[in-house]
Every structure is written in C-alpha cells, then in structure tokens.
Amino acid sequence: MIYRMIARASICLMPLILVGCGSGEKSETSNEALKILKITVGAEPEDIDPHVVTGVPEHHIIAALTEGLVAEDPVDLHPVPGVAEKWEVSEDGKVYTFQIRENAKWSNGDPVTSTDFAESYKRILTPALASKYAYMLFVMEGAEDYSTGKLKDFSKVGVKVINKQTLQIKLNAPTPYFLSLLNHYTWFPVHISTVKKYDGLTKRGSGWTKPENFVGNGAFNLKSWTLGRKLVVEKSPTYWDAKSTKLDEIHFFAIELETTQENAFRAGQLHNIYNLHIDKVATYKKEHADELRIKPHLASYFYRFNVNKKPCDDVRIRQALTMAIDRESIVKNVTKGEQMASTFFTPPGVGGYTARARFKEDVGEAQKLLAQAGYPNGEGFPSLELLYNTTEGHRIIAEAIQQMWKKNLNINVTLQNQEWKVYLDRQRQMDYQISRAGWTGDYPDPNTFLDMWTSWSQQNQTGWSDTKYDALIRKAAITKDPDTRLEVFQEAEEILMDQLPIIPIYIYTRVYALHPAVKNWHANVLDHHPWKHIDLDLNLLKK
Amino acid sequence: MLKFIFRRILETVPVLLCVAAMTFFMCRLAPGGPFDDDKQVTPEVREQLNKQFNLDKPLYAQFYQYLVNLPNLQSFKYPSRTVGDIISQKFPVSAKLGFLAMCIALSIGIMFGVIASLRPNSYIDYIPSSLAMIGICLPTFVMGPILIYIFSLKLKWLPATGWGGFDGDIFFASDMILPSLTLGLFYAAYISRLTRGGMLDILTQDYIRTAKAKGASAPRILLKHALRGGLLPVISFMGPAVAGLIAGSFVIETIFNIPGLGQDFVKSAFNRDYTLVLGVVMFYATLIVTLNLIVDILQVSLNPKLKFQS
Numbered sequence: 001m002i003y004r005m006i007a008r009a010s011i012c013l014m015p016l017i018l019v020g021c022g023s024g025e026k027s028e029t030s031n032e033a034l035k036i037l038k039i040t041v042g043a044e045p046e047d048i049d050p051h052v053v054t055g056v057p058e059h060h061i062i063a064a065l066t067e068g069l070v071a072e073d074p075v076d077l078h079p080v081p082g083v084a085e086k087w088e089v090s091e092d093g094k095v096y097t098f099q100i101r102e103n104a105k106w107s108n109g110d111p112v113t114s115t116d117f118a119e120s121y122k123r124i125l126t127p128a129l130a131s132k133y134a135y136m137l138f139v140m141e142g143a144e145d146y147s148t149g150k151l152k153d154f155s156k157v158g159v160k161v162i163n164k165q166t167l168q169i170k171l172n173a174p175t176p177y178f179l180s181l182l183n184h185y186t187w188f189p190v191h192i193s194t195v196k197k198y199d200g201l202t203k204r205g206s207g208w209t210k211p212e213n214f215v216g217n218g219a220f221n222l223k224s225w226t227l228g229r230k231l232v233v234e235k236s237p238t239y240w241d242a243k244s245t246k247l248d249e250i251h252f253f254a255i256e257l258e259t260t261q262e263n264a265f266r267a268g269q270l271h272n273i274y275n276l277h278i279d280k281v282a283t284y285k286k287e288h289a290d291e292l293r294i295k296p297h298l299a300s301y302f303y304r305f306n307v308n309k310k311p312c313d314d315v316r317i318r319q320a321l322t323m324a325i326d327r328e329s330i331v332k333n334v335t336k337g338e339q340m341a342s343t344f345f346t347p348p349g350v351g352g353y354t355a356r357a358r359f360k361e362d363v364g365e366a367q368k369l370l371a372q373a374g375y376p377n378g379e380g381f382p383s384l385e386l387l388y389n390t391t392e393g394h395r396i397i398a399e400a401i402q403q404m405w406k407k408n409l410n411i412n413v414t415l416q417n418q419e420w421k422v423y424l425d426r427q428r429q430m431d432y433q434i435s436r437a438g439w440t441g442d443y444p445d446p447n448t449f450l451d452m453w454t455s456w457s458q459q460n461q462t463g464w465s466d467t468k469y470d471a472l473i474r475k476a477a478i479t480k481d482p483d484t485r486l487e488v489f490q491e492a493e494e495i496l497m498d499q500l501p502i503i504p505i506y507i508y509t510r511v512y513a514l515h516p517a518v519k520n521w522h523a524n525v526l527d528h529h530p531w532k533h534i535d536l537d538l539n540l541l542k543k
Numbered sequence: 544m545l546k547f548i549f550r551r552i553l554e555t556v557p558v559l560l561c562v563a564a565m566t567f568f569m570c571r572l573a574p575g576g577p578f579d580d581d582k583q584v585t586p587e588v589r590e591q592l593n594k595q596f597n598l599d600k601p602l603y604a605q606f607y608q609y610l611v612n613l614p615n616l617q618s619f620k621y622p623s624r625t626v627g628d629i630i631s632q633k634f635p636v637s638a639k640l641g642f643l644a645m646c647i648a649l650s651i652g653i654m655f656g657v658i659a660s661l662r663p664n665s666y667i668d669y670i671p672s673s674l675a676m677i678g679i680c681l682p683t684f685v686m687g688p689i690l691i692y693i694f695s696l697k698l699k700w701l702p703a704t705g706w707g708g709f710d711g712d713i714f715f716a717s718d719m720i721l722p723s724l725t726l727g728l729f730y731a732a733y734i735s736r737l738t739r740g741g742m743l744d745i746l747t748q749d750y751i752r753t754a755k756a757k758g759a760s761a762p763r764i765l766l767k768h769a770l771r772g773g774l775l776p777v778i779s780f781m782g783p784a785v786a787g788l789i790a791g792s793f794v795i796e797t798i799f800n801i802p803g804l805g806q807d808f809v810k811s812a813f814n815r816d817y818t819l820v821l822g823v824v825m826f827y828a829t830l831i832v833t834l835n836l837i838v839d840i841l842q843v844s845l846n847p848k849l850k851f852q853s
Contacts, residue, residue, distance in 0.1 A: 047623045054580060130591030132584045148587055204595065205622025227624065227632050228802030229706070255800045259688070260704055264800065267695045267703035421575025421815050428583060438581070458583040 034248040035536045037518065039272045040261055044228060044254035048214070050185035051124040052204045054132050056440075056527075059185055061252055064233050064531040065216040066188040069098050069117065069167070070179050074533040075522045077444070079179035083112055083189070083217065083240075084167075093174025093480050098167045105238040106191050107214075107221045114167035118159045120189040125157070128202040136186040136442065139178060141170045173478040176485065177351060177445035183528070184442060191215035219245045219532035228254060239532075246520075246535040265513060271536075273513040278336055278393070281511060291513040294338045295523035298347055299440040299508040300449065301339070301397075303386070305501050308463040309433050311382050316373040318500040321434075322359060323366035324408040325401055331506050334400050335393070340507040345496060346489075347507045347525070351445035353486050357494040363408045370409055378410030385414050388436035389423040397505070398436065427461050435461075438508070444526060446489045447476065453496055464501030517541040548836070555832045562828045563821065567606050570817050577619035577815045609821055616818040620811070626822035629807060634789075634826070636706060637796070637803035640722055641789030647727025648734055648788075653777070655731070656738020657765065660773070663743055671735060678732025687725045687798040694721060704800040722799040726792055730784060734777055742773035775846055782838035786831040 041060040047053050050062050071082035084098035104112035121140070124131045125147040138144040141158025145151035158170030171178060181187065192201070194215045199206035207213060214222040219241070220233035231252045235245050253270065255261045258277040264270040276284060276292070284292040305312040312318055327341030340348075344355035367377070375381045386402065388394040395417060402413050413434075418426065427435050439459070441448040451457060454473050455465030472492040479485040496502075510527055517540035520533045578584060578592050593599045596619060597608065609616065614627030621629070655671040662668055695703035702718040745751065746769055754764050793805040804823060811819040843849045 044621070046621055049623070052622065054582065127587065127591055128595075130588045130595060132578075132580065132582070132588060134588070135585075148585075205617055205624070207623060209623050226802065227621070227629060228806065253800070254802075255704070257797050257800075260798060260800050263688075263691050263695065263703035264705075267699075269702060269704060419575075420813060421579050422573070423575075424579040424581065425575035428579065458585055461583065 035246065035538065036249045036251060037247050037534060037536055038251045038253065038270050040253040040255040040264075040270060040274050042254075042274050043256050045231060045252075047205055048209045048222070048225075048231075049204065050188040050190065051120070051129060051131050051133075053185070057252075057254075060529075061231060061233070062185045062188065063218070063528065064220040064250060065214070065218045065222055066185065066190075067218045067239075068182050068185075068188045069100075070182045072183050072528055072530050074520055074530050075524075077180070077183075077524050077526060077528055079182070082182075087179075093176075094171045096169045096171070096178065097162070098169070100165045100167060101240055102165065103240045104217065105240065106217050107236055107238050108191070108194075109238060110191070110215075111164075112189065112217050113164045114161045115164070116189045116192060117167050118161050119192045121157070121159050121187075122154050123190065123192070123195070123201050124186055125154075126202050129204065131186070133184075133186045136181065136184050139171050139173070139175045139181065141172050174480040175477075176482055177443050177447065180443045180445070189217065191217075220247075220250060223249070230254060241532065245532045247531070250531060262513075265515075271515040271518055276511045276513050278511070281336060284513065288513065290516050293510070293512050293514055293523060295510050295527075296340065296347070296525055297440075297508040297510045297527060298350065298444065298525040299438060300342065300345055300347060301438050301505045301508055302345065303401075303503040303505065304427070304432075304435045304437050304462050305503070306430055306433050306435070306463055307501050308430060311373075311375075311384065312433055314373050315499060316369040317375075318503075319359070320366040320369040320373070320409060321405065322500050322503045323362050323369070325404050325503065325505070326361060327505060330397060330400055334396050335506065337509050337511045339509050342504045342507050343497075344493065345502065345504050346446045346449040346493060347441070350441065350449070350525070351486075352482070353446040353489060355446075355493045355497075356490045357497040359497050359500070366409060370411075375411070381409075381411040383414065384411065384433055385416050386434045386436070387416050387418060387423060387426060387432040389420045390417040394436050401505075430461065430463060434503075437502075440508075441526075446486070446493075447473075450476075450489055450492050450496070453501065462501040464499065466495055466499060469495045469499075515541070544840075548840070551836050551839070555829075555836075558832060559825065559828055563610060563825055564606070566821050566824045567609060567817075568602075570812070570815065570820050571602065573815065575815055577817065579815070609818065613818070613822050613825065616822075618811075618816055618819045620814045620816040620819065626818050629819060630804060630822060630826055633802055633804040633807065636801060637792075637805055638789040640706070640719070640726065640792070640795070640801060640803060641785070641787075643719060643723035644726035644730065645785060645788050647723055648730035651727070652731035652734025653738050653774070655735035656777075657742060657770070657773075659735065659739040660742035660746065661765075668739075672739065675732040675735040675739075678728055679736070681729075683725050683729050683792065683794045684798060686728060687721070687795060690721050690725055691798075706799070706801040706803075718799075722795050722801060725798075726788065726795050730788065733780065733784075737776045737780055738773060741776040742769060745769045745772040748772070771845060775842060778838060778841055778845065782835045783831060786827065786834045790827045790830055 041057040043057050045058045045061050046055060048058060048062055048065060050066060067082050069082055069084040070079040073080050083100055083104045085101040087096055087098045089096055100112060100114055106112060121137060123129060124134050125137060125143055127147060127149045134147045142151055142156050146154060146157050160168040162168055194213065195201055195208045198208040198213060211222050211225050216222065219236055219239045221236040223232040223234045225231045232249060234249045235247065236242060239245065255264065258275050261270065261273045261275065262277065262280065265273045305318050307313050331339040331341050343358040343361065346353060346355050348354040370378065386398055388398050398415050402415060405411050405413055426432050439449065439452065451473050452459035453464070454460065454470050469492055472488050476485050476488040476492070479488055514521060517537040519535040519537055521529055578589060597605060614625065616626050618624050618626060618629060655675060659668045659671040691703050694701045701721055705718040707716050751764060751769060754768050790804060790808070793809045795801065796803045796805045807819060808823050808827065811823060
C-alpha cells in the first residue's frame with residue numbers, strides 16, 4: 001500500500017521535473033511573429049454584454065469588441081467617426097443625425113445598420129432587462145419614461161431610423177457632452193438577432209456572450225474566454241478600419257491582486273501592472289521610471305455626511321470637520337500616489353470646467369465654528385462614527401483624519417470598517433454618520449459629478465437636498481450656451497461647497513506600470529485606450 | 544462492509560441538507576445583496592432584478608428551487624455562467640493542484656517523519672522536525688511569495704503566475720511547480736509531524752520487538768511492520784486534508800493567479816452570489832463526506848483491531 005503510494009507519488013512528480021522549465025517560454029517564442037498584448041484590467045469581467053455590465057474591466061474589454069456611432073481619439077478622446085462616418089447637429093442642438101458607413105460590418109459579415117442601434121437602445125431601456133446603467137441614455141427624449149414603464153410605445157422615444165444608413169437621435173435638451181457619452185458602452189449596439197436566439201432580449205446572461213456565439217462590430221473579435229484565467233480577442237477582419245488595427249491579439253488576464261500583477265509583470269508574463277501597490281511607487285520611481293505611470297483620473301475621493309443624523313445635521317459642524325483636515329499631508333504622507341488634495345468636488349479641467357468654489361482649510365475657523373455650534377474645544381461633542389469599507393488604503397486615510405480631528409478640534413471619532421456589501425447596504429439605508437466614498441465620472445463633463453447631489457439622485461445618499469441646487473442642475477441641462485452652462489455648474493458647486501453634505505479629500509490618480517514596448521498608449525482622465533491604435537514594439541519586448 | 548457503506552451514505556443526506564439550509568439562510572441574513580454596487584440603482588430596476596433572479600418569491604420557495612436545480616442556476620455575479628459551469632470549469636484545476644501538492648506532501652512528509660522517528664531526540668530527529676515546525680509556522684502566503692522571489696524573479700527558472708502555461712492549456716507546465724510546492728510543503732510539515740508521532744508510538748510496540756527478535760531486517764521491520772500502523776494518524780488526517788486540497792486553496796490561487804474553485808469559495812460569499820455560494824459549499828461538503836467515508840474504510844483495512852460498525 002505505502003510502497004505503491006510512494007511509487008505513485010514519485011511517478012507523478014517525474015513529469016513535473018522532466019517538463020521542467022521552458023514550456024511557458026516555448027509558447028511565447030512560437031508566437032514571436034504575432035503582436036500579442038498581454039494585459040490585465042483587474043477583476044474577472046462579469047459579462048461582456050454592454051447592456052448588462054457596469055464595471056471598469058468590462059469597459060476595457062467591450063471597447064475592443066464593440067464600437068459605437070462615434071469613436072475616441074487616442075490622445076485626447078475627442079469624438080472621431082466610428083460606425084457613423086459623419087453626423088449633423090440641428091440648430092437647437094437637440095437633434096443629431098448620424099450617417100452610418102456602408103462598410104461597417106458585424107463579425108459574422110452582416111452590415112451594421114441604423115436599425116441595430118435603435119433596437120439596441122430599445123433593449124437596454126426595456127424595464128424587464130433591468131439594466132443598471134440604462135440611465136446613461138436618459139438624455140434621449142422619452143428614454144427615461146420608457147425605461148420606467150411610463151411610456152409603452154417605443155416609437156415615441158427620440159430615436160428614429162430614417163433609412164438603413166441614417167439614424168436620428170432627439171435629445172431632451174442640448175447636451176454638449178452627448179458625443180462623448182456615445183462612447184460609453186451603454187450606447188454600443190448589440191447584434192439583435194444573435195441576442196434573440198439565446199433566450200430572448202431581456203434575459204441577462206443568456207449565453208449569447210459565449211465565445212462560440214458572440215457577434216460584435218469592434219476592431220477585435222472574441223476568441224476565447226476561460227473563466228478566472230483570461231479573455232482573448234483577435235483582430236477582426238470584418239472591421240471597417242481593420243487596416244488600422246495594429247495588434248493581432250489582446251489577452252485580458254483576470255488578476256486582481258496587485259502583487260500578483262507585479263510578479264507576472266516582472267517575470268515578463270504581462271505587459272502592464274493595472275494597479276501598482278502604493279508601497280512600490282518609490283522603488284519604481286528610482287528603478288523603473290520608464291515603466292511607471294502616474295496620471296490624473298476622473299474620480300473624486302470624499303466622505304459623505306448623513307445630514308439627517310446628529311451632529312452632522314448642523315452645517316457648522318460639517319464645515320468645521322471639513323476645514324480641520326490637512327489634505328496636502330494626506331496625499332503626501334498617506335496615499336503617496338501624487339493625488340491632488342481637493343477643496344472642491346469636481347476634478348478640475350473636466351469638459352472645460354474647473355470649480356471656482358473652494359473652501360479653506362483653516363483650523364482656527366473650524367474651532368470657532370465648532371464653538372458656535374455649542375461645542376467649544378470639542379467639549380460635550382456627541383459620539384461620531386466614520387464608516388468605511390474594509391481596505392487597508394481606506395483605513396490609513398481614516399486614521400489620519402481621525403487624528404487630525406482629535407488634534408485640531410479635540411473630538412473623538414470611532415472608525416467602523418465593514419465588508420463591502422454591508423457598507424453599501426448601510427450607506428443605502430442611511431445607517432451611518434460619516435461614510436467614506438469615491439466617485440468616478442462616466443463622461444468628461446461636470447454634470448456627471450454634480451447631478452448626483454440632486455434630491456432625486458439615487459447616488460446622493462446623504463439626505464441633503466437644496467431646492468436652489470436642484471433648480472440649477474435642471475437649468476444646466478437645458479442651457480444651450482456652453483459658457484453659461486458652465487457658469488450654472490459653478491453656482492451649483494458653490495452651494496455644494498457651502499452646505500458641505502460631503503467632505504472632498506482628494507482627486508484620484510491612476511498609478512500603474514506599462515512595458516515600454518507598448519506604443520500609442522496615451523494617458524487620459526477616463527483611462528480609455530482605444531485598442532485599435534495600440535501597438536507593440538516586438539524588438540523592445542525581447543530585451 | 545456493504546451494509547456499513549450504505550448506512551453511512553444514508554447518514555450523509557441529513558448532514559448535507561443541514562449544510563444547505565444553514566448556508567442558504569446565513570447568506571440571506573447577511574446585510575447587502577447581490578445587486579448592491581457603488582452606483583446605486585433605482586427601486587424600479589432593483590425590483591426587476593429581483594424578479595429576474597426569483598428573489599421576489601418567498602424564501603422557502605427559493606430554497607426549494609435552489610435544492611432541486613442548483614447546478615443549472617445562474618450565478619448572480621457572472622450571469623452568463625451557471626453554477627454547474629463554474630464548478631465544472633474550475634474544479635479540475637483545483638483538483639490537479641491539490642493532487643500534485645498531495646504527492647509532494649506525502650512523499651516529503653512521510654520521508655521526513657520516518658527519518659525523524661528512527662533516532663528520537665537526536666540530530667536526525669531535530670533537523671527534520673524543526674524543518675517541519677518551520678513549515679507549519681510559515682503560512683502559504685509567506686512561502687509563496689518567497690518561492691516566487693527566488694525561483695521566478697531572481698533565478699528566472701520558473702514562471703511567477705499562471706496555470707497550465709500562461710497562454711495555453713498544457714497538461715504539465717512549469718508554472719505548476721511553485722504553487723504545488725507551496726501548498727505541498729505546508730501539508731508535508733503536518734504529515735511529517737503526524738508520521739513521526741505515529742511511528743514513535745508503533746516502534747515501541749511488542750510486535751515490533753517480536754519481529755526484531757525473529758531476526759527481520761531493519762528496513763523490513765520499518766516498511767512492512769511499523770509503517771502500516773504508524774501511518775494511521777496520517778490516514779485520518781488525509782480525509783479532510785484531501786478535501787481541502789482538491790477543493791482549492793484561496794491563498795495559493797490568488798497569489799499564483801490560478802483559475803481554481805478556491806477563489807469562488809471565498810469571493811462568492813463577499814459578492815452575495817447566493818447561488819454560487821450554495822453550489823460551492825454543497826460541492827465541498829459532499830467531497831468531505833465522501834472522503835471521510837473512504838478514510839474510514841481505509842482505516843479498517845489497515846488496522847486489524849477495527850471492524851466495520853457504526
């Protein structure tokens with residue numbers, strides 16, 4: 001028995017030793033002539049149905065597989081022709097007419113038509129599909145009503161098929177960021193007859209996204225998708241601009257852990273580190289400066305106040321707490337990723353907008369406000385709890401702020417960490433006093449940061465509402481003149497920074513590493529990288 | 544023996560039912576749900592989602608549906624996959640990793656244990672025993688990165704991550720060595736301690752002295768007479784250990800980026816992926832129950848003092 005066990009064990013180990021090193025490298029050398037980009041975009045994609053998913057990893061993958069009416073310039077992301085070769089905007093800025101190019105094809109050879117787009121919009125707005133991101137289409141006339149079930153007749157929604165090649169979209173209001181919005185995957189078309197074939201249009205995860213079934217219209221085709229391992233896309237021959245596609249394949253690896261990403265990168269198995277661990281930044285600055293990238297990101301890190309609960313219902317206390325934080329010190333000593341300390345909410349430069357409203361960091365003033373609110377030198381201050389989701393990064397920031405409040409205002413705050421879903425649930429139920437949060441913009445326009453604080457927004461979750469603020473956001477939505485519109489946002493953000501239902505802390509940066517062989521990769525605030533432009537220098541890769 | 548096996552199988556039914564019920568209801572009691580995200584959805588969308596995933600039905604109806612149709616149910620997190628899809632794709636990977644690790648664990652563990660037991664409290668004992676102690680104390684999340692650092696990043700002999708070839712699906716690839724070794728060494732440490740203990744116990748028994756007196760050679764006594772009894776603690780340990788090994792190791796799979804089931808075991812609970820949690824837990828529970836039964840049978844056949852009875 002035992003002899004046999006040991007004998008078997010050694011037999012099992014033999015091939016391991018015999019195969020030994022090299023099998024991994026062998027497959028690499030056989031692919032030498034092909035340009036294969038191997039990258040990770042973090043977590044495993046939940047699905048690749050653009051009408052169902054909500055995540056960032058999914059965005060990167062879907063952007064390779066599908067193309068919308070317009071595409072993005074690889075450098076600054078301004079809208080360039082995509083499936084539509086040209087478009088016209090009506091005088092009042094509300095009607096867009098797109099001319100779809102004749103050579104736009106699906107991966108099965110079918111032409112991409114205006115009906116595909118109209119049907120796709122219908123699908124994502126259908127209540128039964130319950131698309132979490134359907135609200136991205138609400139700028140379109142009637143879209144919101146159709147999606148909530150108030151409107152039953154889709155022909156009343158502002159999308160019209162003029163002919164096979166012409167599509168007209170009517171908006172509720174002139175929307176200056178509309179063309180950028182079209183690059184969000186919710187506006188991407190799906191191959192309706194394929195989706196229909198597998199359990200109908202409104203069933204999520206019906207199997208049409210499996211590699212053997214998937215039909216897309218992007219620069220790349222889905223080749224394989226192994227759960228937990230990687231998703232492979234290959235250059236699509238049917239894509240209208242296939243001659244511009246430079247890579248033969250992209251392998252999207254699902255690697256969540258930062259250190260694992262780094263190990264794979266350092267061992268030459270991967271061409272990027274999606275998130276570089278903060279402890280490594282200093283080393284990379286010294287030793288691998290050519291690989292390290294630190295770029296501003298369209299995202300804001302902040303704390304929410306529950307304005308319905310004492311003591312944060314008092315604006316003076318909210319102001320005092322906000323003013324008594326030294327943000328420069330946090331980004332310099334705690335987060336260390338060259339984040340921008342923010343005394344405003346909207347990341348600067350978004351759609352030509354840089355917030356004018358700024359609060360001061362002023363400990364003396366903060367103490368005064370606290371005293372006015374009835375707690376001189378923090379005496380008698382009620383218990384205050386700061387809720388955050390369990391992550392090392394959030395903990396150290398919370399601890400720093402806890403110390404600053406103790407030192408500057410002499411108040412004690414307890415820290416409460418909760419697992420992600422519990423934290424989300426408590427935030428949704430308004431069962432918190434102060435809660436950590438982050439917000440990533442969906443499109444480069446101040447609206448994506450400011451409309452979330454309206455009284456009707458699901459994302460508000462502070463209990464704060466202000467009729468004047470609501471009115472301003474409504475006004476901005478129908479203002480045609482771009483400068484006037486930005487001015488309206490300025491006024492709105494002034495109210496927000498005066499009332500402070502939130503504590504802005506910093507503007508995120510993306511800290512990552514990229515192999516120098518990866519070419520045409522331009523940093524931008526949305527972290528979008530149109531894949532057809534990306535190239536790989538095979539000579540640099542060999543080194 | 545057949546009767547024994549039959550009875551034991553019957554006994555597992557209520558055990559598995561209990562496990563299923565506890566998992567299901569504990570999941571539901573936990574705050575937060577599968578559709579909670581940092582971008583909150585409107586009540587209408589939430590309602591539709593609940594409808595689509597049958598969360599609007601009464602709990603007992605859902606539980607019943609889960610029980611009868613679990614493998615064909617959609618995962619909440621990965622809607623395009625069913626629970627059966629995920630387990631059948633990922634379990635073979637975990638099982639292979641577990642099997643390789645077990646081979647390493649058994650060969651190294653038993654060898655060290657036997658050597659240590661030959662001359663107790665001498666250097667021959669101290670060296671393997673302290674190595675084993677270090678092995679037990681060094682968790683896999685320390686051992687793994689150390690091995691990666693040495694063999695992948697410094698010596699560049701082995702890949703740092705992946706499974707079956709980073710690109711392909713090779714049956715035996717170099718990237719399997721480090722994870723198997725990391726996991727195997729950890730279990731080897733336990734096995735060597737258990738073997739040493741078991742052997743020390745057996746080597747003082749009368750029948751060993753009798754064998755010696757009859758003039759049997761030392762290797763024969765050791766391998767033929769002593770090992771059979773000395774390995775009994777290892778055999779009992781192997782039941783749950785094998786289940787743990789082949790059901791996947793969250794830590795190893797995360798460090799080496801291996802697409803195994805261990806990750807789902809942990810992450811599905813965090814994701815409130817109700818169907819997948821239940822699927823993975825039930826799969827794991829069945830595995831443990833089965834392996835325990837096999838271990839019981841093995842023990843009786845190895846130890847003449849035991850008989851089949853329940």
